[in-house]
Amino acid sequence: MTERFVLVEQALSKMLEEKKYAALRDVLVTMNPSDIAAMFADVEQEQLPLLFRLLPKELAAETFVEMEPEEQELLIRGFSDNELKLLMEELYADDAADLVEEMPANVVKRILRHAQPEMRSAINQLLRYPENTAGSIMTTEYVSLRPQMTVEEAILRIRRQGVDKETIYTCYVTEGRKLLGLVSLKDLLLCVDDETPVEEIMLTNIISVTTHTDREEVAKMMSKYHFLALPVVDGENRMVGIVTFDDAVEVLEEETTEDMEIMGGMLPSEKTYLKSTPWELFRNRIPWLMLLMVTATFTGMIINAFESALAAQVALTAFIPMLMGTGGNSGSQSSVTVIRALSLDELRFRDLPRVIWKEIRTAVLCGVVLAVVCFAKIWLVDRMLLGNTQITLMVDAVVCLALLVTVLLAKLVGAALPMAAKAIGLDPAVMASPFITSIVDAVSLLVYFLFAGFLLGI
Amino acid sequence: MTERFVLVEQALSKMLEEKKYAALRDVLVTMNPSDIAAMFADVEQEQLPLLFRLLPKELAAETFVEMEPEEQELLIRGFSDNELKLLMEELYADDAADLVEEMPANVVKRILRHAQPEMRSAINQLLRYPENTAGSIMTTEYVSLRPQMTVEEAILRIRRQGVDKETIYTCYVTEGRKLLGLVSLKDLLLCVDDETPVEEIMLTNIISVTTHTDREEVAKMMSKYHFLALPVVDGENRMVGIVTFDDAVEVLEEETTEDMEIMGGMLPSEKTYLKSTPWELFRNRIPWLMLLMVTATFTGMIINAFESALAAQVALTAFIPMLMGTGGNSGSQSSVTVIRALSLDELRFRDLPRVIWKEIRTAVLCGVVLAVVCFAKIWLVDRMLLGNTQITLMVDAVVCLALLVTVLLAKLVGAALPMAAKAIGLDPAVMASPFITSIVDAVSLLVYFLFAGFLLGI
Numbered sequence: 001m002t003e004r005f006v007l008v009e010q011a012l013s014k015m016l017e018e019k020k021y022a023a024l025r026d027v028l029v030t031m032n033p034s035d036i037a038a039m040f041a042d043v044e045q046e047q048l049p050l051l052f053r054l055l056p057k058e059l060a061a062e063t064f065v066e067m068e069p070e071e072q073e074l075l076i077r078g079f080s081d082n083e084l085k086l087l088m089e090e091l092y093a094d095d096a097a098d099l100v101e102e103m104p105a106n107v108v109k110r111i112l113r114h115a116q117p118e119m120r121s122a123i124n125q126l127l128r129y130p131e132n133t134a135g136s137i138m139t140t141e142y143v144s145l146r147p148q149m150t151v152e153e154a155i156l157r158i159r160r161q162g163v164d165k166e167t168i169y170t171c172y173v174t175e176g177r178k179l180l181g182l183v184s185l186k187d188l189l190l191c192v193d194d195e196t197p198v199e200e201i202m203l204t205n206i207i208s209v210t211t212h213t214d215r216e217e218v219a220k221m222m223s224k225y226h227f228l229a230l231p232v233v234d235g236e237n238r239m240v241g242i243v244t245f246d247d248a249v250e251v252l253e254e255e256t257t258e259d260m261e262i263m264g265g266m267l268p269s270e271k272t273y274l275k276s277t278p279w280e281l282f283r284n285r286i287p288w289l290m291l292l293m294v295t296a297t298f299t300g301m302i303i304n305a306f307e308s309a310l311a312a313q314v315a316l317t318a319f320i321p322m323l324m325g326t327g328g329n330s331g332s333q334s335s336v337t338v339i340r341a342l343s344l345d346e347l348r349f350r351d352l353p354r355v356i357w358k359e360i361r362t363a364v365l366c367g368v369v370l371a372v373v374c375f376a377k378i379w380l381v382d383r384m385l386l387g388n389t390q391i392t393l394m395v396d397a398v399v400c401l402a403l404l405v406t407v408l409l410a411k412l413v414g415a416a417l418p419m420a421a422k423a424i425g426l427d428p429a430v431m432a433s434p435f436i437t438s439i440v441d442a443v444s445l446l447v448y449f450l451f452a453g454f455l456l457g458i
Numbered sequence: 459m460t461e462r463f464v465l466v467e468q469a470l471s472k473m474l475e476e477k478k479y480a481a482l483r484d485v486l487v488t489m490n491p492s493d494i495a496a497m498f499a500d501v502e503q504e505q506l507p508l509l510f511r512l513l514p515k516e517l518a519a520e521t522f523v524e525m526e527p528e529e530q531e532l533l534i535r536g537f538s539d540n541e542l543k544l545l546m547e548e549l550y551a552d553d554a555a556d557l558v559e560e561m562p563a564n565v566v567k568r569i570l571r572h573a574q575p576e577m578r579s580a581i582n583q584l585l586r587y588p589e590n591t592a593g594s595i596m597t598t599e600y601v602s603l604r605p606q607m608t609v610e611e612a613i614l615r616i617r618r619q620g621v622d623k624e625t626i627y628t629c630y631v632t633e634g635r636k637l638l639g640l641v642s643l644k645d646l647l648l649c650v651d652d653e654t655p656v657e658e659i660m661l662t663n664i665i666s667v668t669t670h671t672d673r674e675e676v677a678k679m680m681s682k683y684h685f686l687a688l689p690v691v692d693g694e695n696r697m698v699g700i701v702t703f704d705d706a707v708e709v710l711e712e713e714t715t716e717d718m719e720i721m722g723g724m725l726p727s728e729k730t731y732l733k734s735t736p737w738e739l740f741r742n743r744i745p746w747l748m749l750l751m752v753t754a755t756f757t758g759m760i761i762n763a764f765e766s767a768l769a770a771q772v773a774l775t776a777f778i779p780m781l782m783g784t785g786g787n788s789g790s791q792s793s794v795t796v797i798r799a800l801s802l803d804e805l806r807f808r809d810l811p812r813v814i815w816k817e818i819r820t821a822v823l824c825g826v827v828l829a830v831v832c833f834a835k836i837w838l839v840d841r842m843l844l845g846n847t848q849i850t851l852m853v854d855a856v857v858c859l860a861l862l863v864t865v866l867l868a869k870l871v872g873a874a875l876p877m878a879a880k881a882i883g884l885d886p887a888v889m890a891s892p893f894i895t896s897i898v899d900a901v902s903l904l905v906y907f908l909f910a911g912f913l914l915g916i
Binding site: 032256289290445 | 683751816819
């Protein structure tokens with residue numbers, strides 16, 4: 001796929017160089033809007049308007065939607081009034097609203113001046129919904145039917161109105177704008193009697209969301225129920241728009257990226273990695289780094305408190321990184337698993353006892369195996385092979401017992417904290433590796449020194 | 459949403475207790491198959507067959523597909539031959555193949571015995587494709603049209619054959635099974651002249667995959683191009699099936715879970731968390747824990763090598779956890795960002811120089827700010843507040859210079875390793891936090907002791 005794409009790109013840039021515009025156009029019309037947009041992102045800025053004008057009207061609009069804001073702005077600034085008007089006629093209301101949101105004020109003014117009055121009011125309506133809500137990702141272009149229409153009339157209406165609708169495959173039955181039911185085009189087409197009224201075959205157990213439902217919840221519902229589109233209603237169950245599956249997939253991807261960023265100890269970013277400036281990356285990364293660096297003061301204090309123990313048994317220092325590392329990894333394994341299960345709604349807070357019990361048994365298995373292997377490794381490698389005579393059987397035992405207890409505590413903390421976060425309304429992803437590691441670092445040191453105190457008498 | 463669901467569940471279990479089956483049925487038929495399956499997962503096993511039999515045929519099949527394998531097996535074992543036959547008639551081929559894959563041998567035999575001959579051969583064909591390929595997630599039930607058919611004939615064919623097809627919204631134009639083009643139901647319905655031959659309005663720049671294309675690539679293509687269905691062809695461009703968007707969304711979710719598990723230092727799991735036994739969790743978690751514990755031998759060896767330096771300046775030990783922790787966090791921020799960008803195809807290997815340059819600038823910003831704050835914190839808190847007189851200005855400088863260099867190196871390693879992994883065909887997710895942290899631990903210690911050697915002369 002990617003290889004084929006690179007070949008096409010090379011061929012196109014050659015045609016462009018040689019100014020073979022007719023041939024270029026012939027190739028472009030066979031391509032998919034996403035691929036054309038990706039190719040346009042790589043060409044010189046001056047050539048962009050020229051290339052864009054090669055595209056037929058509909059393909060041009062579809063490609064425009066897939067482009068990055070900077071390139072969109074560049075194109076709009078170069079458009080004649082008529083070109084802008086044609087583009088606005090081809091765009092769906094939700095894409096037009098997204099465009100208006102991204103452009104600077106003077107460009108927005110020009111866009112709105114050249115949009116049809118209905119389009120202008122649709123854009124204004126869509127922009128009024130808060131970010132991250134169903135209202136902000138929905139479109140107002142859906143097919144509505146009346147309950148008394150026959151199947152034949154309904155199909156006729158779809159054939160007449162469908163061209164401007166984002167989907168015609170799910171139609172909404174309304175009366176006085178109230179949502180009464182929905183009917184799929186499949187059910188309409190497969191209905192044997194054309195005279196059947198729509199209300200007889202429509203589904204009335206409608207699953208809908210309101211304009212203020214969180215967009216992540218909308219996307220999850222669509223993926224759970226395998227819907228092509230989901231109706232959005234206002235507080236009085238009046239139909240205001242639909243969310244289509246392609247927007248839902250995009251939301252799911254963005255939310256996953258956000259989860260991963262938070263789990264990696266960063267603030268969620270607005271832009272893709274390559275588009276972010278070092279300053280923006282810095283601003284997203286520094287808060288957690290700073291916080292975690294400062295909390296490491298505690299680990300330092302613990303080491304200071306047991307300084308005399310370390311001085312008496314210098315060999316103990318060498319195992320601190322291994323203990324903290326294994327503890328951190330054990331904890332992040334559990335936290336990642338639990339955070340993902342929570343995000344997929346596989347886990348609820350009432351499952352906490354089951355989770356704890358499962359983690360205890362897993363941790364004992366992991367801890368015992370690690371401790372046994374570690375004990376043998378220290379004795380065979382560090383003591384016998386490397387000849388470190390400070391390592392006695394007792395020192396070896398202290399390290400491995402501390403390891404066992406650390407793994408157990410790390411897994412419990414790693415599993416419990418994300419669930420607790422969810423219960424009090426925080427994002428569980430915050431309780432991922434960086435945070436868990438900081439806690440486990442301190443815990444593992446305390447355990448280590450306590451065992452050293454008991455068993456080595458220091 | 460969830461709240462409403464809990465209320466419904468309580469009402470249903472009350473009806474069940476009071477044996478109000480007619481009322482129960484009336485409620486169930488208004489529910490969505492996913493929700494019914496979720497509810498069935500919570501009821502007593504003995505009641506399951508009874509409840510299932512309350513559902514009308516089609517809803518029963520749709521619910522069955524959403525259930526867990528254990529419950530499916532329980533139901534099948536209790537089915538009469540006739541019930542099993544009815545169920546098999548309602549299932550789509552891809553769902554039937556998934557079922558056969560999950561059931562034990564004796565149940566499979568019974569299933570195949572009661573399937574129609576065409577269904578049996580479809581199942582057998584689907585099972586022949588390797589796991590994780592397009593072939594393994596496709597279905598063979600699509601609408602195919604002939605190029606010479608008129609739009610009217612095509613619509614008629616869809617109305618006649620559509621009931622058994624997984625989607626009728628995208629139709630495939632074939633001749634001698636070769637895929638010539640595709641046409642959406644929207645284009646057919648909106649075509650003004652019913653006598654137009656299908657070949658005149660079909661799209662011929664088809665994007666298709668082969669049966670052996672990786673299912674993750676299939677899902678990504680569908681999400682990128684916003685397709686409802688994607689045709690799957692064999693080596694001779696003969697149409698063999700389609701992948702529908704709901705299966706693609708499921709694949710995207712499963713692959714994301716797998717990415718997160720690998721990034722958390724685990725082997726990918728086959729089952730959900732609550733269904734996994736501690737033994738299975740152990741087997742997925744122990745390999746990386748073991749590997750990383752053993753590699754920590756190197757950090758131990760570095761500390762041993764600089765033992766005399768530590769003995770001369772005991773204060774240095776207390777800052778080891780902070781240095782390693784901040785280094786690990788810096789590295790995992792970069793690796794998570796790069797791994798996600800790679801997985802979304804936002805980054806390619808040729809972007810490596812840009813990535814390195816971006817990370818250097820970000821790392822210098824982060825490193826300088828952290829070092830300055832750390833310097834002040836050590837002097838104000840550790841030296842003046844806690845009165846640790848071993849900390850001289852020179853010791854403070856060693857810690858903060860080591861911190862600056864560690865952050866820089868960690869970010870470079872964190873960003874570069876996933877890209878290198880991708881270049882040599884490994885999964886970039888392997889190069890996530892646990893792995894990066896192990897490398898950065900060793901690097902940060904080396905840097906620390908080198909600075910200590912230079913500046914403190916030990």
